[in-house]
Amino acid sequence: MTAETKPTKRPTSFDVAKRAGVSRATVSHVLNGQGSRFPEETRAKVLKAAEELNYQPSPAGRALVTGRSDILVILVPNTTFGSNLQDLVDNVTRHASAHGLSVVVRFAGSNPGETLAAILHFRPVAVVDMGILGADEREVLQNSGAAVIPRIHAAEDPAHDINHVIGRTMAKALLRNGPRQLAYAALLDERLDPFGPGRYEGMKAAARAEGLPEPERLEVPLELGRATAALAAVKTKDAPLAVGCYNDDVALAVVAAGRALGLRIPDDLSVVGVDATAIGQLVSPRLTTIRIHNAPLMERIAAELAALSRAEASAPQPASLPEVAVVPGETA
Numbered sequence: 001m002t003a004e005t006k007p008t009k010r011p012t013s014f015d016v017a018k019r020a021g022v023s024r025a026t027v028s029h030v031l032n033g034q035g036s037r038f039p040e041e042t043r044a045k046v047l048k049a050a051e052e053l054n055y056q057p058s059p060a061g062r063a064l065v066t067g068r069s070d071i072l073v074i075l076v077p078n079t080t081f082g083s084n085l086q087d088l089v090d091n092v093t094r095h096a097s098a099h100g101l102s103v104v105v106r107f108a109g110s111n112p113g114e115t116l117a118a119i120l121h122f123r124p125v126a127v128v129d130m131g132i133l134g135a136d137e138r139e140v141l142q143n144s145g146a147a148v149i150p151r152i153h154a155a156e157d158p159a160h161d162i163n164h165v166i167g168r169t170m171a172k173a174l175l176r177n178g179p180r181q182l183a184y185a186a187l188l189d190e191r192l193d194p195f196g197p198g199r200y201e202g203m204k205a206a207a208r209a210e211g212l213p214e215p216e217r218l219e220v221p222l223e224l225g226r227a228t229a230a231l232a233a234v235k236t237k238d239a240p241l242a243v244g245c246y247n248d249d250v251a252l253a254v255v256a257a258g259r260a261l262g263l264r265i266p267d268d269l270s271v272v273g274v275d276a277t278a279i280g281q282l283v284s285p286r287l288t289t290i291r292i293h294n295a296p297l298m299e300r301i302a303a304e305l306a307a308l309s310r311a312e313a314s315a316p317q318p319a320s321l322p323e324v325a326v327v328p329g330e331t332a
Contacts, residue, residue: 011053020049031055031310047310071104072096072305073124075115075132077194078107084275084292085130092128095302099309101125108132108194120144126308128301131194149304150297162292163195165324167202169290170244170272173326175210180242180270182207182215183234185254187222187246196246199274203244218243220250224260231257241269242332248273248280248289255285255331270332285330293323 013031017024022042030038030046049055074089093103104122108115116137119127126147129138138148171182184200187193203215218230231254235241241263245251251273258269265271265285273280273289280287 011055013055015053016046016049016055019053020045022046051310070101071122071124072101072126072128073119073122074103074105074128074130075108075119076105076130077132078109084294088130088294088298091298092301092305095305099305101305112137116140119146126305147304147308149308150300161198161202162322162324163198164202164205166274166290166292167199167204167244168206169202169324169326170199170274171203171206171210171215171242173272173288173290173332174242174244174270175206175212176332177270179210179212181237181239182212183241183243184215184217185220185230185243185245185250186217187250188219188226188230193246199244199246215244220245220253220257222249222253224253224256227253228257228260232261235261235263235269240267243269243271245271245273248275248277248287251287251289251331252280252283255283255287266330266332272326272332276327281327281329288329288332289327291325291327293325295322297322 013024013027016031017027020027020042022045026038026042027046027050030043031050072092074092076085076089089105096103104124106115106119112134115132119141123144124146126149127133127141128149133141133148141148167184174180174182182203184203186196186200200215200217207213207215216234218234220227220230231243243251243254245254251271254269254271255265258265258271263269271288273287274292276289276291280289
């Protein structure tokens with residue numbers, strides 16, 4: 001093997017200990033989050049040496065010392081898996097891999113206890129919660145030794161909840177040409193939906209602010225006949241109907257149902273979706289929708305994964321709302 005192809009020796013805990021001037025036991029304790037009994041100066045030297053050497057503890061060694069696996073669980077809702085959530089999972093997976101973690105994607109069930117038991121079975125080093133866990137479930141995981149990411153204070157004011165904001169934004173887009181009869185179209189699905197209720201509440205808040213009646217809620221299946229029946233049950237007045245939808249799939253079903261009922265879009269029926277999917281921009285009429293920019297949330301998750309890799313604790317942060325923007329189309 002030539003000098004050019006000879007692999008670089010991976011640094012060991014002995015190398016870190018030698019550079020920091022401490023014992024290997026001290027290195028192990030500090031890098032596995034058990035260094036609180038050491039002076040801050042000692043911890044700083046160990047962390048600096050590990051960073052300079054680009055040292056990564058082996059998964060097997062970490063599991064033996066901490067009793068935790070090298071698994072990162074990404075907990076997602078058991079609902080329609082849109083492109084925004086898919087992109088977020090892909091980004092988290094990429095960052096986790098860079099820190100030597102293996103990723104398990106777990107769909108939350110309707111029973112919180114069963115979901116929690118399934119997560120604990122993996123003995124994860126951390127859990128990325130996509131808005132599923134309550135305060136009690138988070139506490140159980142943290143007491144088990146698993147970090148829960150992102151460490152964000154939940155917004156006490158519903159008006160600062162991202163789904164509430166989405167609902168208000170949909171209503172604003174639907175009412176930009178004047179008052180209309182508002183409705184919210186949920187996806188008719190047996191799976192868990194943690195996002196829809198907040199979006200409906202946001203639409204109701206927007207209606208109250210405009211002095212309009214409370215929006216009706218309809219459940220729309222992704223099947224033309226039943227979607228048409230669901231829409232017909234709501235469109236009983238002469239006034240134009242404006243429907244904010246759970247996502248672009250539901251919005252396209254509502255548009256198709258409106259056409260089947262002979263409604264003009266957007267004159268008789270205006271529709272707004274969520275997710276800004278590619279298919280929604282390829283159909284005619286082109287779908288008006290809401291785009292969610294998750295970059296701030298991803299930056300927070302990446303920072304906490306990096307802190308976890310360095311065995312540092314990150315402080316809980318105030319909720320940082322993703323940017324929400326209307327993508328203009330031809331349905332509203």
